[in-house]
Amino acid sequence: MYYFASDIHLGAGDRHTARLTENRFCSWLDHVSADAEAIYLVGDIFDFWFEYRRVVPKGFTRTLGKLSELSDRGIGIHLFTGNHDMWCRDYLQEECGIHLHLHPEEITLAGQRLFIAHGDNLNIKGQPMLRLMNAGFRSTTVRALFSWLVHPDLALKFGKWWSSKSRKSHGSQPIDVSHLDFLIEYARTRKSERTEIDAFIFGHMHLPHDYDRDGLRVLFMSDWSGEQASYIALDDSGQLSIKTFDLR
Numbered sequence: 001m002y003y004f005a006s007d008i009h010l011g012a013g014d015r016h017t018a019r020l021t022e023n024r025f026c027s028w029l030d031h032v033s034a035d036a037e038a039i040y041l042v043g044d045i046f047d048f049w050f051e052y053r054r055v056v057p058k059g060f061t062r063t064l065g066k067l068s069e070l071s072d073r074g075i076g077i078h079l080f081t082g083n084h085d086m087w088c089r090d091y092l093q094e095e096c097g098i099h100l101h102l103h104p105e106e107i108t109l110a111g112q113r114l115f116i117a118h119g120d121n122l123n124i125k126g127q128p129m130l131r132l133m134n135a136g137f138r139s140t141t142v143r144a145l146f147s148w149l150v151h152p153d154l155a156l157k158f159g160k161w162w163s164s165k166s167r168k169s170h171g172s173q174p175i176d177v178s179h180l181d182f183l184i185e186y187a188r189t190r191k192s193e194r195t196e197i198d199a200f201i202f203g204h205m206h207l208p209h210d211y212d213r214d215g216l217r218v219l220f221m222s223d224w225s226g227e228q229a230s231y232i233a234l235d236d237s238g239q240l241s242i243k244t245f246d247l248r
């Protein structure tokens with residue numbers, strides 16, 4: 001079995017909320033580790049992560065310990081970065097044995113050709129401000145300057161503020177499936193060029209959905225702030241399905 005989850009946003013909210021989310025996520029990792037070949041974490045696992053060469057953010061010890069334990073047991077742990085946690089260096093790889101994916105990727109699992117991406121920075125051609133901001137966030141020069149010039153305490157304080165602002169602006173109005181259209185359109189275009197892709201897996205929109213029409217399959221996962229989280233399971237026969245994990 002292969003499992004996919006995204007948008008846990010570890011560290012979001014007050015101390016109590018953040019701990020609760022982390023405990024739930026670790027329970028889920030325990031749950032799926034029973035038969036997981038590999039676990040794919042598809043972005044925004046951390047609400048904010050900025051790694052210096054020799055400094056990493058405080059916290060997340062239960063998660064990092066659990067991921068290390070599973071990877072030591074031989075379960076592949078893959079992390080795709082999202083718009084909240086793209087500033088990873090080598091710590092998660094070297095300390096926890098996590099395979100890091102900094103860009104969308106096509107991967108074949110259980111005979112299925114999957115396109116896996118967090119979902120930010122895709123299909124944003126008509127949005128110059130967003131493109132500029134994304135380019136700035138991803139620039140290695142900006143990042144190097146930031147880590148040389150900004151003390152980690154200040155960087156993390158700023159990051160936490162920015163992350164909560166970003167989440168609130170996204171979460172201010174309820175979204176429905178029509179908000180997923182831009183990623184479904186992205187998938188449709190991509191599939192027309194790469195017909196061998198069987199399914200697309202996205203996070204980012206915090207809305208679970210299984211789009212399956214005219215030979216195009218696009219699956220989305222929820223965030224983990226409600227009473228249920230949804231994740232994706234891929235069984236050994238190549239069947240993909242969205243499953244829910246009760247968080248109460």
Ligand SMILES: [Mn+2]
Pocket residue numbers: 007044082204205206
């Ligand atoms: Mn998110």
